[in-house]
Amino acid sequence: xxxxxxxxxxxxxxxxxxxxxxxxxxxxxxxxxxxxxxxxxxxxxxxxxxxxxxxxxxxxxxxxxxxxxxxxxxxxxxxxxxxxxxxxxxxxxxxxxxxxxxxxxxxxxxxxxxxxxxxxxxxxxxxxxxxxxxxxxxxxxxxxxxxxxxxxxxxxxxxxxxxxxxxxxxxxxxxxxxxxxxxxxxxxxxxxxxxxxxxxxxxxxxxxxxxxxxxxxxxxxxxxxxxxxxxxxxxxxxxxxxxxxxxxxxxxxxxxxxxxxxxxxxxxxxxxxxxxxxxxxxxxxxxxxxxxxxxxxxxxxxxxxxxxxxxxxxxxxxxxxxxxxxxxxxxxxxxxxxxxxxxxxxxxxxxxxxxxxxxxxxxxxxxxxxxxxxxxxxxxxxxxxxxxxxxxxxxxxxxxxxxxxxxxxxxxxxxxxxxxxxxxxxxxxxxxxxxxxxxxxxxxxxxxxxxxxxxxxxxxxxxxxxxxxxxxxxxxxxxxxxxxxxxxxxxxxxxxxxxxxxxxxxxxxxxxxxxxxxxxxxxxxxxxxxxxxxxxxxxxxxxxxxxxxxxxxxxxxxxxxxxxxxxxxxxxxxxxxxxxxxxxxxxxxxxxxxxxxxxxxxxxxxxxxxxxxxxxxxxxxxxxxxxxxxxxxxxxxxxxxxxxxxxxxxxxxxxxxxxxxxxxxxxxxxxxxxxxxxxxxxxxxxxxxxxxxxxxxxxxxxxxxxxxxxxxxxxxxxxxxxxxxxxxxxxxxxxxxxxxxxxxxxxxxxxxxx
DNA sequence: GGGCCGTCGCTTTTT
DNA sequence: GCGACGGCCC
Numbered sequence: 001x002x003x004x005x006x007x008x009x010x011x012x013x014x015x016x017x018x019x020x021x022x023x024x025x026x027x028x029x030x031x032x033x034x035x036x037x038x039x040x041x042x043x044x045x046x047x048x049x050x051x052x053x054x055x056x057x058x059x060x061x062x063x064x065x066x067x068x069x070x071x072x073x074x075x076x077x078x079x080x081x082x083x084x085x086x087x088x089x090x091x092x093x094x095x096x097x098x099x100x101x102x103x104x105x106x107x108x109x110x111x112x113x114x115x116x117x118x119x120x121x122x123x124x125x126x127x128x129x130x131x132x133x134x135x136x137x138x139x140x141x142x143x144x145x146x147x148x149x150x151x152x153x154x155x156x157x158x159x160x161x162x163x164x165x166x167x168x169x170x171x172x173x174x175x176x177x178x179x180x181x182x183x184x185x186x187x188x189x190x191x192x193x194x195x196x197x198x199x200x201x202x203x204x205x206x207x208x209x210x211x212x213x214x215x216x217x218x219x220x221x222x223x224x225x226x227x228x229x230x231x232x233x234x235x236x237x238x239x240x241x242x243x244x245x246x247x248x249x250x251x252x253x254x255x256x257x258x259x260x261x262x263x264x265x266x267x268x269x270x271x272x273x274x275x276x277x278x279x280x281x282x283x284x285x286x287x288x289x290x291x292x293x294x295x296x297x298x299x300x301x302x303x304x305x306x307x308x309x310x311x312x313x314x315x316x317x318x319x320x321x322x323x324x325x326x327x328x329x330x331x332x333x334x335x336x337x338x339x340x341x342x343x344x345x346x347x348x349x350x351x352x353x354x355x356x357x358x359x360x361x362x363x364x365x366x367x368x369x370x371x372x373x374x375x376x377x378x379x380x381x382x383x384x385x386x387x388x389x390x391x392x393x394x395x396x397x398x399x400x401x402x403x404x405x406x407x408x409x410x411x412x413x414x415x416x417x418x419x420x421x422x423x424x425x426x427x428x429x430x431x432x433x434x435x436x437x438x439x440x441x442x443x444x445x446x447x448x449x450x451x452x453x454x455x456x457x458x459x460x461x462x463x464x465x466x467x468x469x470x471x472x473x474x475x476x477x478x479x480x481x482x483x484x485x486x487x488x489x490x491x492x493x494x495x496x497x498x499x500x501x502x503x504x505x506x507x508x509x510x511x512x513x514x515x516x517x518x519x520x521x522x523x524x525x526x527x528x529x530x531x532x533x534x535x536x537x538x539x540x541x542x543x544x545x546x547x548x549x550x551x552x553x554x555x556x557x558x559x560x561x562x563x564x565x566x567x568x569x570x571x572x573x574x575x576x577x578x579x580x581x582x583x584x585x586x587x588x589x590x591x592x593x594x595x596x597x598x599x600x601x602x603x604x605x606x607x608x609x610x611x612x613x614x615x616x617x618x619x620x621x622x623x624x625x626x627x628x629x630x631x632x633x634x635x636x637x638x639x640x641x642x643x644x645x646x647x648x649x650x651x652x653x654x655x656x657x658x659x660x661x662x663x664x665x666x667x668x669x670x671x672x673x674x675x676x677x678x679x680x681x682x683x684x685x686x687x688x689x690x691x692x693x694x695x696x697x698x699x700x701x702x703x704x705x706x707x708x709x710x711x712x713x714x715x716x717x718x719x720x721x722x723x724x725x726x727x728x729x730x731x732x733x734x735x736x737x738x739x740x741x742x743x744x745x746x747x748x749x750x751x752x753x754x
Numbered sequence: 755g756g757g758c759c760g761t762c763g764c765t766t767t768t769t
Numbered sequence: 770g771c772g773a774c775g776g777c778c779c
Contacts, residue, residue, distance in 0.1 A: 065769085093769050118768085190769050257767060358766050380768085414755095421755045541769060559767045581766050597767080620764065621770040 008047050008079065012039070019245075019278045020044045023052060023217070026238070026272035028265070029247040032309045033294070033603035034285025034565065037247050041219060042072055044245065045087075046079040048217055057086025060215040060237070064222040066091060066544040068563060088215070092230050094539050096193040099200075099211075101535075106204045107196060112402055112531045114187040115538035119386075120407045121145055121189050127406075128177035131433065139170050147171045148178060152191035153227040153259030155198050184438050186404045194229040201236050211237060222563070223248030223268070227259035235271065242272060250305065251298050254559060254597050256589070283309050285565050287316025289639050290609050294602040296634050301592050317608050318641040321632070324614040325716070325730045326623070327361070327573070331368035334570050334612060338553060339374060341568060341608070349375055353554040353566040355601050357579040361572065362555050364618070369553065379556035380542040389498060389511045390518055394537075396488045397481075400472045401530045403440035406432075413465060416497035420465075424458045476530050481522035484530075489515070558597045561604050569605035571598070574613040575626040598631045611635075615716055615730075625701055625717075698743060699727045704751035707731070710739060712751065718743070 009017045016036055019029050020043045031037035045061060048054045063069040069090045076084060088095060097115065104111035116124070125141045125148075148171065151161055158176045163169040182188060188196060201208040218238050220226070223246040226234070238244035246268060253262035269275060283291060291309055299306070324330035338352045354365050359381050369376040384390060392415055395408035403409075406429065414420045431452050432442035443466040446452065446459055454462070468491060475484050489495060495512065502508035525533055543560050554566070558579075573579060579598060584590030602609060611632065616623045699705070699718040705727075706712050713731035725743035741748070 091769065193769085254767075255769095258769075360765060417756080419755070423755080539769070543768095557767065578766090583766055593767095618770090 008043055008050065012036075012043065013282055015278055015280050015282075016040050016043075018276075019280070020047050022245075022276050022278070023048060024243060026242050026268070026275035027245045027278065028223075028268055028272075028275050029245070029278045029280060030265075030305065030307070031247050031249055031280040032283060032307050033249065033252065033600070034283040035280035035309075036282075036284055037221070037280060038068075038072065038075070038563075040280070041221060041247065042075040042079060044219065045072075045076045049076075049080060049084075054216065055086065056084040057088065058214070058216040059087055059089075059219070060095070060217070061087070061089040061219040062092055062095065062221065062234075063089065064091065064225065064563065065541050066094065066539070067541070067546070068221065069094075070544075091539070092226075092233065093190060093193050096197040096233075097535055097539060100188070100193065100196055101531075103200060103204075103207055106200055106207055108183050109188060109196075110186055112186070114185070114398055114402050114405055114408075115193070115535060116182070116187050116189045116407065117538060118145075119391075120187070123407045123410070124178055124181050124185075125174060127429070128174045128181060131177060131430075132173055134170060134174065139167070139174075144171050144174050148175045149189075149191050150259055151175065152189075152195045153229050155195055155229050155232060157195070157199070181406070184404065185406050186402050186438075187407070191229075194227075194233065198229055198232050198236075201233070208236060212239060216241065216243060218244045220244070220246040221248075222252075224250050224253040224262040224265055225255040225260040226264050227261060228264075229259075231261075231264045231267065244272075251301070251307070251596055252562065252600050254562065254593060254600060256593055279307065281308050281310060283311040285606050286311060286313070286603060287607060288314050289316035289318060290602060290605050290607075292639050293319050293609065293635050294599055296636055296639075297595060297602060297631055298599040300634055301595055303592075319635070319639055320608070320610045321640050321642060322610065322612040323628070324612060325616065327364045327614050327617045328368070330572060330612050330614045331364040332371075334365065334572060334610070335368040335372045335374050337610065338568070338570075339372060347567060348551050349553050350548075350551045351567040352570070353556065353561065353564070353568070353604065354570045354572060355556060355558050355561050355604070356571075356573045357558060357581055357597070358573075359557060361578075365555050365572070369555075375550075375552035376555055377546055377550055377552045379546050379554065379560045383542055384514065384517065384545070385537060385540075387511070387514050389514050393485065393488065393494070393515065393518060394534075396472075396492075397485070397530060398534060399469055400476050400484065401534055403443070403466075403469060403473075404438040406439045409439050413462075416492055416494065416500075418461055418465065420458060420461050424454060427453045428462065479527050479529055481525060481528070481530060481533060482519055485519055485522050558601045562600055565604050565606055567606045568608045568610070569601070570610045570612060571601045572612045573617070574598075574611055574629040574632055575617070576629055577626065578617075579629050579631065595631060598629075697725055699725065699748065699750070705729060705748040706751055707739075707741070707746060707748055713739075 009020055012020060013036075016039065019027065019040045023044075029037070029040065031040070041061070045059060048059060049056055061069075061072065063072060073084060073087065073089050076087075100107060100109070101111045101113070104113075122141055122145060125145050126136065129136055129139070129141060129144075147168075158172070158179045161172050161175055163172040182192065201211075215237060218234065220234055225248075234244060234246070248262070248265055250262045250265055253260065256262075269277070286294075288311055291311055295309065298304075322330070322333050324333055334354055338349070341347065342349065342352070356362065356365070362378055362381055366376065366378065368374075385394070392412055395411040398405050398408040399412065410425050410429070413425055428442065431454075432439065435442070435445075437445060443462065446454075447463050447466065452459065472484060472487060475487055494515070498511050498515070499508050502511060522533070543556075546554070580591055580594035584594050613628050613632070614626060617626050697718045699715045701715055701717050703715040704712065705715055707729070710729075710731045711733050713729040716728040716730055718725055718727045727741050727743050727746065727748065729739050729741060729748070731739060
């Protein structure tokens with residue numbers, strides 16, 4: 001063994017070493033969080049290239065995000081010290097997208113096909129529904145889209161879709177038409193990228209064989225989050241040698257909603273009984289305290305391989321729990337704590353992450369960051385490519401690339417205003433559909449003077465628009481995309497349009513800035529064919545665009561946090577209905593996934609972990625009461641420390657004791673702060689709000705009250721304590737904050753309902 | 755065809 | 770609390 005090889009496996013533990021060097025045949029690695037799985041993957045790639053003398057192009061590595069792919073490539077280059085020409089590394093979607101372009105002649109699309117995102121998909125769904133007179137009040141387009149997406153992820157095409165029941169029949173009809181429109185538009189949705197590749201392999205054994213021979217070794221990361229289509233692709237490509245290496249952790253499966261099925265891990269063992277199974281159990285990321293908390297949460301899930309995660313980093317700072325009155329107080333606490341800890345521990349802003357279940361929760365955090373002057377970077381939310389002006393201009397670019405894209409066509413045909421209204425566009429599309437014309441064919445027919453239901457002035461405007469696009473098409477062939485965008489901006493007077501449609505100057509400037517940013521992006525990619533540029537931006541994930549260089553706090557959803565790590569992590573909004581999310585209350589599998597989500601969040605923390613929740617939270621514009629998440633009740637008390645404020649500390653401690661103690665007596669909980677813990681319960685029936693009425697208590701949640709000494713405040717909740725009533729009040733004087741008072745002594749004056 | 759204004763529904767999570 | 774959409778009027 002050469003010195004270079006030894007250094008490749010030096011510093012790896014025996015299990016990691018086994019995973020790196022087990023090159024032949026199927027291998028399944030079950031890797032706990034922080035167990036050095038990326039290290040294993042990169043070293044394995046390097047090992048295959050160095051030791052097995054493999055050409056990089058004979059390797060295919062699938063990662064979960066483009067960011068992870070880029071990082072992996074970078075790290076392998078760091079090990080090998082040279083370029084990895086031809087190494088295929090990327091997400092399933094990006095790898096399939098490229099493959100489908102290369103093999104276009106064996107598919108139903110041309111190689112300049114477009115990739116539709118969710119908004120585009122909904123436009124097509126709506127069109128398909130309108131055409132068939134399906135009421136979108138009765139059948140939610142979004143639900144139908146989800147059903148179609150699930151079907152595709154199971155590799156069920158529109159013809160194989162069997163409808164049982166009325167809803168399914170509606171779905172079947174929409175699916176049928178939806179797919180026709182996509183093909184006619186020369187467009188694919190995300191799921192088609194996978195399904196069409198699978199179909200290609202099924203119907204063209206010669207093509208499949210070519211790739212089977214080309215890719216001698218396969219590696220798949222985050223295997224627990226693969227769906228049926230992806231698993232099919234892995235299995236097909238791996239054959240016949242089956243040099244397939246998959247890494248996953250069932251406890252981190254959090255994408256069932258998009259068709260992922262962690263049982264693929266079990267399926268893999270069944271399909272490859274000769275597979276080597278390697279467990280990575282040593283954690284190099286977190287302290288023992290963090291791991292204890294993580295374990296306490298995940299151990300409540302059944303049907304899993306229990307792993308004995310361990311670390312050599314004994315001890316650690318106890319997990320801090322903070323109970324806030326409102327979402328804004330929670331945010332304030334998080335941000336001021338970051339500032340305080342950053343100074344105390346000499347950390348950078350980028351060492352901190354704030355995590356939450358839903359994107360909507362980012363708002364309060366952002367506002368607090370702005371107030372406190374803490375720099376932050378937001379992952380997800382309304383991303384750059386979702387801005388109206390960016391979408392408009394991209395629609396022009398997409399049309400230039402592919403004039404059959406009816407979605408982009410109907411988006412910009414009247415932007416800026418050209419006097420072509422909704423009615424004209426609908427008539428045009430209906431006429432095109434009736435004649436089975438694609439959009440470009442229909443436009444040509446108009447120019448040829450074919451009889452249409454449109455009036456002559458409308459026809460003239462359509463023809464004019466068509467000509468304009470064709471001219472840009474000429475320009476696009478030079479691959480100077482920034483110049484092309486300039487032509488579009490000038491010819492359409494787009495800036496003027498922006499000015500006219502902006503509410504104020506501030507909004508106008510912001511939008512113009514976005515246009516400039518898009519132009520900058522096009523300029524950076526000078527020489528890149530338009531189609532490739534469009535493909536690239538269609539497949540970027542929010543997380544891909546986050547800069548590591550920027551020193552700022554990261555705000556992200558728990559889903560986006562997968563695979564990342566931070567010295568200090570804040571898990572926020574730990575409330576019933578949020579985490580676990582109310583949408584998972586009625587399915588045990590959904591609840592188990594929420595728990596895994598919590599587990600993923602906890603295990604991102606290297607040194608310090610903060611868990612926070614709020615009594616009241618702004619939802620849909622008004623404040624609604626909440627209760628601490630049931631998952632908090634599973635955390636061992638001796639790993640936890642209360643909030644810094646003395647009073648809240650007591651409150652918090654009491655809550656936790658209460659939770660653990662009352663875990664098996666649901667009845668006693670009603671009317672208490674922790675009512676309903678451990679039991680599915682819709683926030684609509686929150687005992688905090690409804691129980692006092694039932695028990696005929698004097699004070700009700702939300703009431704404004706005055707105390708002789710503490711001043712004015714709001715009742716958080718009230719509960720019967722023997723013959724007396726215990727009222728918890730949040731006083732407007734911040735120094736007083738929350739108080740628990742005995743009603744008979746406190747003499748609270750009721751000032752009215754909120 | 756276009757602009758204004760009121761109603762409604764909404765939120766998981768994402769390639 | 771906000772954006773999408775439908776109804777209404779010019």
